[in-house]
Amino acid sequence: MKTREMNRDWIATAATLNSALPYLQRYDGAIVVIKLGGHAMGSDEAMESFARDVVLMRQVGVNPVVVHGGGPMINAMLDKLDIQSEFVNGKRVTDKPTVEVVEMVLSGLVNKRIVQAINAQGGMAVGLSGKDAHLMMCEQTDASLGFVGTPSEMNPKVLHDLFSHDVIPVIAPLGAGQSGETFNVNGDTAAGAIASALKADRLLLLTDVSGVKNAAGDVVTELKAGQIREMTREGTIAGGMIPKTETALGALHSGVRAVVILDGRAPNAVLLELFTEHGAGSLIRPD
Numbered sequence: 001m002k003t004r005e006m007n008r009d010w011i012a013t014a015a016t017l018n019s020a021l022p023y024l025q026r027y028d029g030a031i032v033v034i035k036l037g038g039h040a041m042g043s044d045e046a047m048e049s050f051a052r053d054v055v056l057m058r059q060v061g062v063n064p065v066v067v068h069g070g071g072p073m074i075n076a077m078l079d080k081l082d083i084q085s086e087f088v089n090g091k092r093v094t095d096k097p098t099v100e101v102v103e104m105v106l107s108g109l110v111n112k113r114i115v116q117a118i119n120a121q122g123g124m125a126v127g128l129s130g131k132d133a134h135l136m137m138c139e140q141t142d143a144s145l146g147f148v149g150t151p152s153e154m155n156p157k158v159l160h161d162l163f164s165h166d167v168i169p170v171i172a173p174l175g176a177g178q179s180g181e182t183f184n185v186n187g188d189t190a191a192g193a194i195a196s197a198l199k200a201d202r203l204l205l206l207t208d209v210s211g212v213k214n215a216a217g218d219v220v221t222e223l224k225a226g227q228i229r230e231m232t233r234e235g236t237i238a239g240g241m242i243p244k245t246e247t248a249l250g251a252l253h254s255g256v257r258a259v260v261i262l263d264g265r266a267p268n269a270v271l272l273e274l275f276t277e278h279g280a281g282s283l284i285r286p287d
Contacts, residue, residue, distance in 0.1 A: 023275040028061040030201035031163075034270060035191035036114065037069040037206060046265075047117045053270045054168060055123035062274070063163045066118075066125075066170045067194055069187030070110040077105050088144050094184050099147040102184045103129075106172040114170050126162060129172040130185065133158035136193060138175030138183040149175045149183025151190065154197035192247040196254030203251050204273065205244050206264030211282035212237065212245065219282060225249055226287045245284070252286045259284045 034054070041047065057064045078085060078101055086093040094102065111127040118125035130136025130151070135158055138149030162169050173190035175183045185193075188205060195203040211219040212228070215236050220227075228245050231237045237245055241261075248259035262269050262281025273280040 019277070020275045023277075024060050027201070027274055029063070031063045031065065031198050032057065032202045032204060032274070033065045033067060033191055033195035033198065033200045034204045035067050035069075035188055035206060037071075037187055037264070041068065041070070041110070041114075047113070048121070049267060050264075050270070051114070051117035051121045051123070053268055054118055054125075055121040056271065057274070058123055058166065058168055064168055065159060065194060065198070065200075066114060066168065067173060067187060067191040068106075068110055068114055068170065069173065070106050073110055074102055074105050077101050077109075091145055091148075093144070094146040094148050096147070099182050099184055103172075103174055103182055106174060111170055111172045118168055118170070123168050124166060125168040125170050127170045127172070128158070130175040130190060131182065134176070135159070135171070136175040136185070136190065138177055138185060140177070140181075140183065147181060147183050149177065149185050151175060151185060151193035154193055156194070156197040159194075159198060186243070188244055188247045192251045192256075195251050195256045195259075199255045200251075201257050202274070203248070203256050203259045204270060205247065205259065205261045206269065207244065207261060208263070208265060209241070209261075210263045210266075211261050211280075212241065212284075221279065221281075222283045222285070224285055224287050225252055228284060248284045252284065257285075 054064050054066060081101065083097055083101060085098060107129045115125045115127040134155045136151050137153035139152045141148045141150045159169050171194065173185040173187045175185050177183055191203060212223060214220050228237065228249060232242060232245065244261055251259050260273055260281050260283050262273055266280060269280045272278065
């Protein structure tokens with residue numbers, strides 16, 4: 001009985017691999033930018049699973065780019081160093097001491113943890129930030145917020161060079177100012193800017209929710225940009241989902257083929273989205 005059950009599992013696995021073939025062919029050579037945050041960074045097990053998914057993507061011909069956040073880690077380090085923060089309209093003021101901690105945590109602790117996890121699964125990842133090779137030049141978003149930046153000029157050549165050597169870029173959301181300043185950039189914003197500069201096939205925004213929900217609370221699996229705008233006007237899209245959908249709309253406008261907002265807590269969410277007919281989360285396309 002046990003042997004039959006195992007055989008059924010093997011058959012199901014083989015069937016899944018077989019049905020994945022058209023999707024593997026579809027994404028061969030494609031650029032997929034993944035914004036990593038939330039639950040997928042919260043435990044060693046989740047990080048290991050995510051890293052394995054990314055290595056598999058590279059193994060079958062996809063060019064993945066990982067852009068990560070790190071807000072909870074930054075908060076923990078600021079508390080540890082007893083650095084007090086001011087807030088303006090609910091947003092943290094990033095002064096000089098704070099941005100130094102942000103860079104230390106994002107480019108050091110968080111970035112290298114992700115790089116190490118990918119390399120441990122047999123991949124070849126390299127960590128960098130938007131400051132490296134002029135990847136992401138920024139302008140100050142708002143003087144009242146200090147060293148918070150908005151991407152203004154992108155140079156994706158370094159990423160294409162890494163792709164040509166089968167390297168997986170892992171990018172911390174920091175940018176450089178014209179006068180050499182370091183700017184902290186919102187992780188979703190940075191991922192959208194990088195995907196736009198690369199004209200990526202997909203931008204995957206991993207979150208702690210299952211996707212964009214309609215007024216009834218159900219996840220909408222496919223949407224057009226116009227529907228997103230209408231749902232925002234109606235108030236159906238609200239709160240923390242607004243900046244994510246704004247990032248999606250900006251990326252679509254800049255040439256990204258589609259954006260997916262999906263639940264990073266779900267096992268193998270990235271693989272389910274790319275390589276199965278069911279997908280995962282909410283797929284957003286241009287009008």
